[in-house]
Amino acid sequence: MSQHPLTQYLDSVPDFPKPGVLFSDISPLLKNHFQETINAMSALFSDEEWAQIDCLAGIESRGFIFASALAYKHNKGIVKVRKQGKLPNVSASVGYSLEYGTDRLEMQQGDGSKIVLFDDLIATGGSMGAAAELCEKVGYDLFGMACLIDLASLNSFKYHDMMVRSVIQLHD
Amino acid sequence: MSQHPLTQYLDSVPDFPKPGVLFSDISPLLKNHFQETINAMSALFSDEEWAQIDCLAGIESRGFIFASALAYKHNKGIVKVRKQGKLPNVSASVGYSLEYGTDRLEMQQGDGSKIVLFDDLIATGGSMGAAAELCEKVGYDLFGMACLIDLASLNSFKYHDMMVRSVIQLHD
Numbered sequence: 001m002s003q004h005p006l007t008q009y010l011d012s013v014p015d016f017p018k019p020g021v022l023f024s025d026i027s028p029l030l031k032n033h034f035q036e037t038i039n040a041m042s043a044l045f046s047d048e049e050w051a052q053i054d055c056l057a058g059i060e061s062r063g064f065i066f067a068s069a070l071a072y073k074h075n076k077g078i079v080k081v082r083k084q085g086k087l088p089n090v091s092a093s094v095g096y097s098l099e100y101g102t103d104r105l106e107m108q109q110g111d112g113s114k115i116v117l118f119d120d121l122i123a124t125g126g127s128m129g130a131a132a133e134l135c136e137k138v139g140y141d142l143f144g145m146a147c148l149i150d151l152a153s154l155n156s157f158k159y160h161d162m163m164v165r166s167v168i169q170l171h172d
Numbered sequence: 173m174s175q176h177p178l179t180q181y182l183d184s185v186p187d188f189p190k191p192g193v194l195f196s197d198i199s200p201l202l203k204n205h206f207q208e209t210i211n212a213m214s215a216l217f218s219d220e221e222w223a224q225i226d227c228l229a230g231i232e233s234r235g236f237i238f239a240s241a242l243a244y245k246h247n248k249g250i251v252k253v254r255k256q257g258k259l260p261n262v263s264a265s266v267g268y269s270l271e272y273g274t275d276r277l278e279m280q281q282g283d284g285s286k287i288v289l290f291d292d293l294i295a296t297g298g299s300m301g302a303a304a305e306l307c308e309k310v311g312y313d314l315f316g317m318a319c320l321i322d323l324a325s326l327n328s329f330k331y332h333d334m335m336v337r338s339v340i341q342l343h344d
Contacts, residue, residue: 011260011261013260013261016260017257017260023260025260025261027251027252027259027261027280030249030250030251030252031227031249031250031251032249034243034244034247034248034249034250035243035244035247038244055203058237060233061232061233061236061254061258062236064233064234064236064237064240065230065236065240065250066240068236068237068238068240068241069240069241069243069244071206071207071241072206072207072210072241072244072245073244075206075207076206077202077203077204077206078202078203078206078237079199079202079203080199080202082233085189087199088183088185088188088189088195088197089183089185089197089199108199
């Protein structure tokens with residue numbers, strides 16, 4: 001499988017955030033190729049699909065970067081999926097497992113509109129899966145899930161039958 | 173002073189995040205008037221100024237929402253100002269005081285380019301001031317600071333002689 005041209009701008013940082021982990025730093029890509037990156041993510045959905053989508057949800061905090069630029073481009077609303085305690089008037093929360101311990105995501109009440117979830121990267125799908133469940137729990141109609149980088153493309157995470165769309169697939 | 177029309181879409185939430193605080197929730201505005209909000213922030217800088225600006229920095233995490241959409245609109249790079257421990261290859265960090273305790277912001281190495289800082293809201297200016305100092309410390313040329321809501325417009329925060337530009341001014 002050939003790599004997407006944007007892959008060359010990722011910076012691989014060994015031993016971050018802890019020893020043994022090879023971190024894919026998107027900073028050079030955001031700094032020098034941002035519009036190109038957003039256009040590549042936009043192309044994950046067809047024009048017909050974009051016409052059906054009502055709002056975009058960003059998963060705190062790097063998911064905000066992609067949801068926000070795409071919401072502006074397509075004139076959609078933006079909805080926040082936040083870590084516990086950050087959002088007022090929370091309607092529901094869903095917990096998920098981290099390598100050590102657990103975390104929770106929270107959202108405000110939805111309105112039945114069609115929503116797409118965005119994050120920078122998917123590995124095991126823990127936070128994306130929790131966010132997808134949360135979107136439905138608060139009353140959105142989950143239309144899709146997307147991210148810039150899929151680290152586990154050979155064994156991809158699914159939410160029910162829905163796959164996560166991604167621009168860059170990295171795997172061993 | 174007349175209020176900006178976007179002010180009506182803010183949701184005032186009493187006693188969040190703690191008793192006695194009246195929180196300005198930007199969620200309805202992001203959900204239903206996002207493009208209008210971003211265009212209002214864009215108008216804080218003239219076309220001549222936008223032509224001089226190289227990149228936009230968002231302060232984690234709501235600052236990412238504004239920096240990102242504006243970076244896409246104007247085809248600029250986006251740079252992250254993150255909380256401690258989130259960013260690899262950190263060049264410098266600057267601490268600032270919170271009501272209880274302190275926090276630190278971190279950035280990667282800059283390149284002398286002209287940068288504008290974005291956040292959702294400014295109150296005392298603690299995090300904006302730290303981010304401004306940090307931009308200069310890592311080697312950016314600080315061109316401006318902007319936010320959606322200024323809570324202290326009668327007694328505004330300045331960094332050296334530079335004021336924070338804002339769309340909505342709220343004060344007692």
